[in-house]
Amino acid sequence: MMKKSLSAVLAALMLLTSLPAMAQTTIDPKEDRNITLQEVGLNEVEEGVSPTTGLTLEYIEVEEGQTGMALTGRYLPMLVQIGNDEGGVGNRAPWGATYADMVYEMPNHQNGPTRLTFLFNDVVPDSVGFVRSARVGHVWLREEWGAGFLFYGQQEHEGSNVLEEFRRLGHSAIGDPLLFSGMVGEGKAWYKYYTERAGLKSPYHIDGNVAGMYSLIPEDYVAPNHAFRFTDATPEGDDALEVTVNWDSDNFKYDSKLVYDIESNTYLRYMIYKNNVLHPWVDKDTEEQIGFANVIVQFTDITYNNSPDAPVVKMVGEGNADFFMAGKHVAGYWKRDDYTSRTVYYDADGNEISLQRGKTLVIVFPNGKRDGRGVSYE
Secondary structure, three states: OOOOOHHHHHHHHHHHHHOOOOOOEEOOOOOOOOOOOOOOOOOOOOOOEOOOOOOEHHHOOOOOOOEOHHHHOOOOOEEEEEOOHHHOOHHHOOEOHHHOOEEEEEEOOOOOOEEEEEEEOOOEOOOEEOEOOEOHHHHHHHHHHOOEEEEOOEOOOOOOOHHHHHHHOOOOOOOOOOEEEOOOOOOOOOHHHEEEOOOOOOOOOEEEOHHHHHOOOOOOOOOOOOOOEEOOOOOOOEEOOEEEEEEOOOOOOOEEEEEEEOOOOEEEEEEEEHHHEEEEOEOOOOOOEOEEOEEEEEEEOEEEOOOOOOEEEOOOEEEEEEEEEOOEEEEEEEEEOOOOOOOEEEOOOOOEOEEOOOOEEEEEEEOOOOOOEEEEEO
């Protein structure tokens, strides 16, 4: 795992403030890109290679207490709802992010706050947090992956009720072998795998032993093929050394900047606070600043169910998608046919895009226009 020391992070911040301003391009979410999509199927899973990161499994370190494909050879993704309160920095920083293959970010409130979902497969850790509640968009994301799913509470508004949506899709929120609700009693086998971390206030203190819950999933369960395509080549596209994501949050704390680091070939994530002060996004336990080999901005329709805190994020359909990899930007497209289908990401030629090997950040972003909200790069 790549680990950035505090001195390296500070040096990077100083460099950011000293660099001359570059031309900034703001993405039009509804731009007509005239992309003809080619027919695609499922991708072949290469022996010994992770289908989620493209990394060689035998070279991935698995620590004591952890599990995952790098240890067992079994493909079994696990999704965990993670709080992003205050932008996820300082005493609100998450833990377990170092081991996540993918991170999804979705709106949690109309005025800017977002929620994260960590996906683990290569390494499944025994301590992840802080675990928070689910919205209906997360239900549809889980259905796509067929993953084990950790969530501590759920929205139950009529019209965006997580429990009802699980039932509609054929699952019981507290009886399905893949669903691990934290709102259960001691009679459930996974109850013991949710604990409270000392020194942290509620509701920012719930720890999930994902490896423990992973062990409860029946051995004969086979998750659907969701393998990505990977390449070692640098994509063709315009330069994109910085990506800025503005959610139009009232207190700025949910806006982020992703800065390309050529040494690691990743985009390091920073949270933007008031007056454009940047805070590195780090794992609370490992103190590692998290970088992503791939940043995907997936534009979609997002509505609110009679309340600003009841987002309904359209996860089935199609729309524009923008990809940031190896310091380049590619304007593309995404499509997902139904709830059990995988989301396919396409390049400018309509072919399924090949990702860089490593972590991926997917930002599910509103395609409607609003002052102060948008994604830009330079």
